[in-house]
Amino acid sequence: MPAPIAKRPLLPTGLRLLNWSLGAWTALVFLFLYLPIAVLVFYSFNTSKLNVVWEGFTFKWYAALVENTPLLSALKNSLIIAAVATVLSVLIGTVGAWLLHRYRYRFARSIQTLVCIPMIMPEIVMGISLLILFTVSQLELGFTTVILSHVTFCFPFVLVAVQARLHGLDPALEEAALDLGATPLKAFLLVIMPCLLPAVISGGLMAFTLSLDEYIITVFTNGLESRTLPQEVFGLARKGLNPMLNAMSAVFIVTTIAFVLFSEYLRRLAAR
Amino acid sequence: MKLIRTLLTLGLVAFSASGAFAAKKPGELKLFAWSEYVPQAVLDGFTAETGIKVSYETYASGEEMLAKLLSGGTRYDLIQPPDYVAEALIKDGLLVPIDQTKLKNFGNLMPEYLHMPHDPEQKFTVPYMVGTVGIVVNTEKVTEPILGYRDMFSAKYKNRIVALDDGRELAVTALYVLGKDLNDFSPANLAAVRPILAEWFPRIKLFDSDSPKTALLNGDVDLGLVWGGEAATLWNENKKFHYVLPAEGAHLFVDLLAIPKRARNVENAHLFIDYILRPEVSKLISDEFPYTNPNGPARKLLSAEQLANPASYPTTTRKLDTFRHIGDVGAAIDALITDLKNTK
Amino acid sequence: MQTLPGVNPENPHARRPGLAGWLLLAPMIVWLLLFVVAPMAILLVYSFCSRDDLGRVVFSFTWSNYARVFDPIYLQVLGRSVLYAAITTAICLAAGFPAGWFIARQRAAVRNRLLLLVMIPFWTSFLIRTYAWITILKSEGLLNATLLAARAIPAPLEMLYTPAAVMVGLVYAYLPFMILPVYGSAEKLDNALVDAAHDLGAGPVRAFSEVIIPLTWPGITAGVLLVFVPAIGMFAITDLMGGAKVAMIGNVIQNQFTKARNWPFGAALGIVFTLLFVLTYLALQWRGRRART
Structure with a gap:
């Protein structure tokens, strides 16, 4: 782990200026990211079904949301699929990146290129080709096939993120651990892994996000029992945005943000 | 091939131990x-x-x-x-x-x-269910009468039109204007359709098959070539949206x-x-x-x-056409539309 | 191009893998063979086939699908897609790099929370987010209403269904994929390096161009890859926010599998598209290696 930023005496003016403007820029980026989200939340309280003009305040879309069983079960399916796909992707991606870094494999470059193909392939091509694969092998479409497909396009993102970080890692690190008597597994888990953690986290976040929002590949590799949220949402939204979907997004986002704030609060309590 | 297939099956079955196979259930x-x-x-x-x-x-x-x-x-x-x-x-x-x-x-x-x-x-x-494809007119913005495709796609409505993003539906409008059969996509007809669509395409503000009503409701456009059901929803929302079955010809789906x-x-x-x-x-x-x-x-x-909604139950004495299976011409239509969207 | 995310042939401590090394890598290789190589092989077979009039694939050998790929129509579409993706990548880099850097410079706890905040908006469906942008940009939308109220403009601007709207949509969709990798490589930098650069008399600009950029280069290249490549294939945003007025390579491929029902041609397009990237990628890696030796 890099040394935490030590409390430094007053920064020189030039750096302070740079820091300040970077902060302002980041704030602008966050504004850009959250502007549509704010709009979504705002319109989730709108009376009008067609969501075009503001007509009045209501909670009815939230009530409709709770009663919409297909939507809720799709949400559950999506979370299950995204969670499983993320865990598998992180596992395959992190281990893969480390092995490719540590060993000089024959065909390493071919393997690396293969890893990148799912990131390059247009979704529809991947969706169709996986669909053909699954039908040729007579596998009934469902959770298994979706998860397999999702991991296939998610794990390369983890792998690339971890590789970018390994690139600047001091190669002597593992050596040192081994010299001090650690087994290779221990060296990996206790010395390398903590260094990779930020990349693993950001790669895992990417995988989770991609899986949660994937539509096209899901459509072609999914069966009826494991319908995902994007499938349900596309069905509903295709005919114009339904405020119930706004309500759902609002609940989702507010819950996550509340969770983040709450964990921060707990951490502070514990630190006291 | 067989070997590959067996290997694939084995591999996949190994992965799917969780049991995602839906056996036939009676109910x-x-x-x-x-x-x-x-x-x-x-x-x-x-x-x-x-x-x-x-x-x-x-x-x-x-x-x-x-x-x-x-x-x-x-x-x-x-x-x-x-x-x-x-x-x-x-x-x-x-x-x-x-x-x-x-x-x-x-x-x-x-x-x-x-x-x-x-x-x-x-x-x-x-x-x-049954429906038609026709023209929606926002009568608050468009005051002149719109009777058919020619009126709608005229130069004065440039950038005020939404059309279905569906190659076949678009090509059919031109076939109607030419007085041809709507299921006859012979190469000669396709060639005849091209200049008409090439003239119309730059006037269209957006193509949308899924929810063409949205752009009309949002006020981004005032005219639309849309599904009857979409037009019916618009009329329910606001009576300023009139539905017209085009004079040159219209079809039923x-x-x-x-x-x-x-x-x-x-x-x-x-x-x-x-x-x-x-x-x-x-x-x-x-x-x-x-x-x-x-x-x-x-x-x-x-x-x-509901029955008075002109888009759900249009009053017409005309016999409406229907689409027939046109075999592999779909690919040629798609190439034509892609090309036209390119060259504008 | 200094390095790409990829094999690092210069890791001096990398050694020949023994049996254990290969066994550990085996799951990933099997996965790749099953779900990347096998589907690609199927596609390759399809791309030489033809179709019957229902759109089913007929197994017969023909080059005609590949001949069609190089029709000027489709080359032009590809060119436009690359251009849009390049502009998107440039904007994402300009917007995302400082943000990724700044987040990486915070305390660990703050850092992780900011990172999560970057991703949260993307946990709502893509379509819902895009519709939210439509609400903002449409003629009678929020932005126009605000500008009109502030008397900044005399009449509503036509923003939706323009190339600018498409850019907004694309940048919004891919920004996190730039921020995250930049963060990933900026986070491990020792702050002291930047300070040292300053102590040695480098101004902010020089510190930035001569210390920060080179040190975060792997993150930047990863980010460019993660944004540029998927942006080329993207078409839903050009359809929804651009009014589907221009065709993107993603549309063309999608249409072959749906509207036109011409799977073999779609497969040929997919193969060429994928190959193009593999070749570019390999060329960049090769150049990177040559530059270093």
């Missing part, structure tokens, strides 16, 4: 339908009455449906193809005949929607219910079709999706306002 119906076209209340009502669980998968275009159906990844019990897709499926022997003796309510269907060209013997399909060859629950599919044909159930569909209802007794249950 089940796998429905593959358009998104936003079968009300949840209808599905729930059917399950409550029969105990049959309906799993519902949706698609956004007839072709998407065909792709998944032909691949055979899931064995659907009931599908909802548009007329010209059903015609192709019948031709290739991919549908199971429907046993009308099991459908007590079959007589509710209006005769004009039976024995249509896609299924002349009325053996394989049952009409679900019929969405059907049909049972694919590999269906596992043919009995349940019949039960569901019969349930849908009940007037009170059919009315629920009309309430939510204001297309033309082909069910005679169900129409009697509709309100005066």
Whole structure:
């Protein structure tokens, strides 16, 4: 782990200026990211079904949301699929990146290129080709096939993120651990892994996000029992945005943000 | 090839130990339908009455449906193809005949929607809903009368038009203007269509097949070539949106219910079709999706306002055309549209 | 191009893998063979086939699908897609790099929370987010209303269904994929390096160009890859926010599998598209290696 930023005496003016403007820029980026989200939340309280003009305040879309069983079960399916796909992707991606870094494999470059193909392939091509694969092998479409497909396009993102970080890692690190008597597994888990953690986290976040929002590949590799949220949402939204979907997004986002704030609060309590 | 297949199967089975294989359950119906076209209340009502669980998968275009159906990844019990897709499926022997003796309510269907060209013997399909494609005019913004495609696509409405993002629908408008048959996509006709569309395309502000009403409601455009049901929703929202069946010619589309060859629950599919044909159930569909209802007794249950909606029940004495299966010309139409969108 | 995310042939401590090394890598290789190589092989077979009139694949050998790929129509579409993706990548880099850097410079706890905040908006469906942008940009939308109220403009601007709207949509969709990798490589930098640069008399600009950029280069290249490549294939945003007025390579491929029902041609397009990237990628890697030796 890099040394935490030590409390430094007053920064020189030039750096302070740079820091300040970077902060302002980041704030602008966050504004850009959250502007549509704010709009979504705002319109989730709108009376009008067609969501075009503001007509009045209501909670009815939230009530409709709770009663919409297909939507809720799709949400559950999506979370299950995204969670499983993320865990598998992180596992395959992190281990893969480390092995490719540590060993000089024959065909390493071919393997690396293969890893990148799912990131390059247009979704529809991947969706169709996986669909053909699954039908040729007579596998009934469902959770298994979706998860397999999702991991296939998610794990390369983890792998690339971890590789970018390994690139600047001091190669002597593992050596040192081994010299001090650690087994290779221990060296990996206790010395390398903590260094990779930020990349693993950001790669895992990417995988989770991609899986949660994937539509096209899901459509072609999914069966009826494991319908995902994007499938349900596309069905509903295709005919114009339904405020119930706004309500759902609002609940989702507010819950996550509340969770983040709450964990921060707990951490502070514990630190006291 | 066989070896590869065996290896694949072994590999995949190893991965799928969790057991995602749905064995045939007696009380089940796998429905593959358009998104936003079968009300949840209808599905729930059917399950409550029969105990049959309906799993519902949706698609956004007839072709998407065909792709998944032909691949055979899931064995659907009931599908909802548009007329010209059903015609192709019948031709290739991919549908199971429907046993009308099991459908007590079959007589509710209006005769004009039976024995249509896609299924002349009325053996394989049952009409679900019917619609037209026409022009919506925002009469607050467009004051001159719009009677047909020529009026709508005229230069003065540049950047005020939304059109369906559907190559075949667009090409058909030009065929009508030329006075040709709407199913005749001979190379000569395609060549004749090109200059007309090339003139019109730059005037169109956006193409949207899914929800063309949105741009009209948002005030981004004032004219639209849209599905009848979309126009009906617009009219319900605001009476300033008028619906016009184009003077040069207009066509009807019929969405059907049909049972694919590999269906596992043919009995349940019949039960569901019969349930849908009940007037009170059919009315629920009309309430939510204001297309033309082909069910005679169900129409009697509709309100005066529903029946007065010019987009759901257009008043015309003309005989409306229907789309036929056009084989592989679809690819040529797609190339033409891609090219036209490129060169503008 | 200094390095790409990829094999690091210069890791001096990398050694020949023994049996254990290969066994550990085996799951990933099997996965790749099953779900990347096998589907690609199927596609390759399809791309030489033709179709019957229902759109089913007929197994016969023909080059015609590949001949069609190089029709000027489709080359032009590809060119436009690359251009849009390049502009998107440039904007994402300009917007995302400082943000990724700044987040990486915070305390660990703050850092992780900011990172999560970057991703949260993307947990709502893509379609819902896009519709939210439509609400903002449409003629009678929020932005126009605000500008009109502030008397900044005399009449509503036509923003939706323009190339600018498409850019907004694309940048919004891919920004996190730039921020995250930049963060990943900026986070491990020792702050002291930047300070040292300053102590040695480098101004902010020089510190940035001579210390920060070179040190975060792997993150930048990863970010460019993660944004540029998927942006080329993207078409839903050009359809929804651009009004589907121009065709993107993603549309063309999608249409072959749906509207036009011409799977073999779609497969040929997909193969060429994928190959193009593999070749570019390999060329960049090769150049990177040559530059270093």
